[in-house]
Amino acid sequence: MQLRALAIVLAVVACGCSTPPEQPAAPSRQAIPALQGSYHQVRRGETLWRIAHSYGIDVATLARVNQLPNTTELAVGQQLFIPLPKESGRFLWPLRGTTRSSTVPGGVDIAATPGSLVRASRSGRVAVAAKNVPGWGKTVLLDHGDGYLSVYAGLDQVLVPAGVPVRQGMPVGSLGTRPLHFEIRYHTSVRQTLALLPSE
Known part of the structure; x- marks a missing residue:
């Protein structure tokens, strides 16, 4: 089979x-520098560390590119830019x-x-x-x-x-x-x- x-x-x-596949409505996204990457929508219970770990990047980088003043406060539904490593x-x-x-x-x-x-x-x-x-x-x-x-x-x-x-x-x-x-x-x-x- x-x-x-x-x-x-x-x-x-x-x-x-x-x-x-059926596509969801495009979320509003903040302006991000010209980097290659994708977006992640924060789900209930997720932390910045968990998100960074799942993409194989460090927390400091994720916080910096998203201009997050407080790395412990994430809102459900918030869009985070995930920079991709070089090919x-x-x-x-x-x-x-x-x-x-x-x-x-x-x-x-x-x-x-x-x-x-x-x-x-x-x-x-x-x-x-x-x-x-x-x-x-x-x-x-x-x-x-x-x-x-x-x-x-x-x-x-x-x-x-x-x-x-x-x-x-x-x-x-x-x-x-x-x-x-x-x-x-x-x-x-x-x-x-x-x-x-x-x-x-």
Whole structure:
């Protein structure tokens, strides 16, 4: 079932068709210097440290770019700008968690806390943002422009629409109760994904 589902996704890429997720109303955003990054909406119970840790940046940097005078006071719904690190040129882990063997040879399944953000392993373009791929559920596929593709399947939420460029480290989805299925492919052939990721 999963192999057939992936064939469907790759066929969508080949024909240039995709189904974007429903998009929420654009939030109002404060003026930010010309940095590469994305926005995070503060949820109930979140702290600045927790948000910074989830994106792999330090609290001082997050407070500085958002001009926060008090790092202990965050409002639910507040928009924080998350600066992205410089492009590394290699694939990075989309999610930190417990790795499991995948039913698809070469792929990897990653289990983590529900709600964890899944980030772009490399910069690229969103080729597919699908709501219901059989056997996979919500799936994002990134085209990296050099023949390589990365697949993020089993998402709880898709956070990017099809057709937009994304930078390495930008959130593309969030995790639910099932593990993330992650693959790196060269054209239609799956590669040994773990071999292309940095050692943990």
